[in-house]
Amino acid sequence: MTTPPFSDEVLVTARAQSMELALPAACVAGVIANTRVLQNYAALVRDFSLPDTCEPAGDYTP
Amino acid sequence: MTRFASALAIAQDIRSGKRSASSVMQTVLATIDQHDSAIHSVTHLFAQQAMQQAHAVDAMLARKEALPPLAGVPFGVKDLFDIQGHVTTAGSIVLRNTPPAAQDAAIVARLRAAGAIPVATLNMDEFAYGFATDNAHYGITRNPHDTSRMAGGSSGGSAAAVAAGFLPLTLGTDTNGSIRVPASLCGVWGLKPTLGRLPRAGAYPFSASLDVVGHFAGTLDDLMAAFYIMADSPVEPEPQNLRAACLGGWFAQNLSPALAAAISRVCHHLGLSGTTELPQTPTARAASFLITAAEGGTLHLPRLRAAAEDYDPATRDRLLAGAMLPASTYVQAQRFRRWFRQQVHALFEQVDVLIAPAVMCEAPRLDDPTIMLDGKPASARANLGLYTQPISLPGLPVLCLPLSNTGTLPLGLQLVAAPGREAALFSLARKLEHAGLAGRCPLDTQQAA
Numbered sequence: 479m480t481t482p483p484f485s486d487e488v489l490v491t492a493r494a495q496s497m498e499l500a501l502p503a504a505c506v507a508g509v510i511a512n513t514r515v516l517q518n519y520a521a522l523v524r525d526f527s528l529p530d531t532c533e534p535a536g537d538y539t540p
Numbered sequence: 541m542t543r544f545a546s547a548l549a550i551a552q553d554i555r556s557g558k559r560s561a562s563s564v565m566q567t568v569l570a571t572i573d574q575h576d577s578a579i580h581s582v583t584h585l586f587a588q589q590a591m592q593q594a595h596a597v598d599a600m601l602a603r604k605e606a607l608p609p610l611a612g613v614p615f616g617v618k619d620l621f622d623i624q625g626h627v628t629t630a631g632s633i634v635l636r637n638t639p640p641a642a643q644d645a646a647i648v649a650r651l652r653a654a655g656a657i658p659v660a661t662l663n664m665d666e667f668a669y670g671f672a673t674d675n676a677h678y679g680i681t682r683n684p685h686d687t688s689r690m691a692g693g694s695s696g697g698s699a700a701a702v703a704a705g706f707l708p709l710t711l712g713t714d715t716n717g718s719i720r721v722p723a724s725l726c727g728v729w730g731l732k733p734t735l736g737r738l739p740r741a742g743a744y745p746f747s748a749s750l751d752v753v754g755h756f757a758g759t760l761d762d763l764m765a766a767f768y769i770m771a772d773s774p775v776e777p778e779p780q781n782l783r784a785a786c787l788g789g790w791f792a793q794n795l796s797p798a799l800a801a802a803i804s805r806v807c808h809h810l811g812l813s814g815t816t817e818l819p820q821t822p823t824a825r826a827a828s829f830l831i832t833a834a835e836g837g838t839l840h841l842p843r844l845r846a847a848a849e850d851y852d853p854a855t856r857d858r859l860l861a862g863a864m865l866p867a868s869t870y871v872q873a874q875r876f877r878r879w880f881r882q883q884v885h886a887l888f889e890q891v892d893v894l895i896a897p898a899v900m901c902e903a904p905r906l907d908d909p910t911i912m913l914d915g916k917p918a919s920a921r922a923n924l925g926l927y928t929q930p931i932s933l934p935g936l937p938v939l940c941l942p943l944s945n946t947g948t949l950p951l952g953l954q955l956v957a958a959p960g961r962e963a964a965l966f967s968l969a970r971k972l973e974h975a976g977l978a979g980r981c982p983l984d985t986q987q988a989a
Contacts, residue, residue: 508857534874
């Protein structure tokens, strides 16, 4: 995984602010820890090359 | 004797007049009252209503009316299924002020129409997000085989209630392994049907892309009978001459010696040599994890904004992190899911049933919740779904069977089929049961007393 150019706390705070989400102080450490886990998983998915024709597996039927 | 009796045996005894439905219900309620304090599987008892319904079954029999197939059979539901008139809490206090359910969940209604009687709601991880059934609001469900150990989750109360012999049949849900993990650790039969085969109406959601409703039973026959009733479909013939294959690679790593030996016995009995691999298994697990986090987080975000402090802190932090995942990550995970589905379907052109471990070892201790991964201790709660999460992604039907005679606490095996082919799972499970390789793990004498 590529090392982010800023700390996980800055990342989590910025994401929360972008959603107008006020993170209670008691949540911050836990959210950072879980975000790290998700980033590792996200890297696996991101790095897997897919053809442009591969559509998301949504099941919406009009 | 009602404790540990199968659903079909109870129904037969009531139909034949050998026992009344009310005496069965009295015994069930007394057994739970006497023994559940050590296990803590039940969160709410419908004692009065259950007795009334049992009396109604007895009255039908007295009038010589035909009884439906599960008349008088007690069952329990994970605490996220709607029961008419009862507030569905989904293992949380966040929903405690919501109105009572106006009607039963769809599969509860189908079981009730078949004569079965809901007796209890059963403990779970808050909002089904976990593998431990360690609930900050309602307590920890303990493994009936060894109360110092985890029951697994998130449908841990449902698995434990069957393992303890309180109820012959219970309902659960499985998003990433929440039926299969506790079924494995508690030594009972569990079924995660094909995604969409059973209606989810009235089951509180977690991850809409992956949620599946299913059930636990003490016998394979009960598991099958309840499945066809809940699917509202006729019993399908069990196909013979199935082509089976054991999954290797990811699924052959980190197995306890006892589990590796048990799988070897199964493969030997079936005449299997060599293994088959699921492609990109770690990425499949990752995609399933990400989809769950994003969908669960998004579902709860409005309530998290308003009342984050009401959540179990562990659930709250997972949901918040999931709610903040970038859209591109979620969409990419869903694109990978499409690709993975194609690979899996291609695999099922060569084979009918895949065999894989359910959990890598016996139930971890509650005071040392670790498992060994690559020779190092790792968090059990984060990794009990190691073998179930990748298989969740394509929405395949999975039967989790209890392995027999392992000389250990319970160990489980996943049988996996192509979508809609539950009958193939039942057929292979039956073969293994007849060979003495699968069957409910009995409690030792002291725990069953």
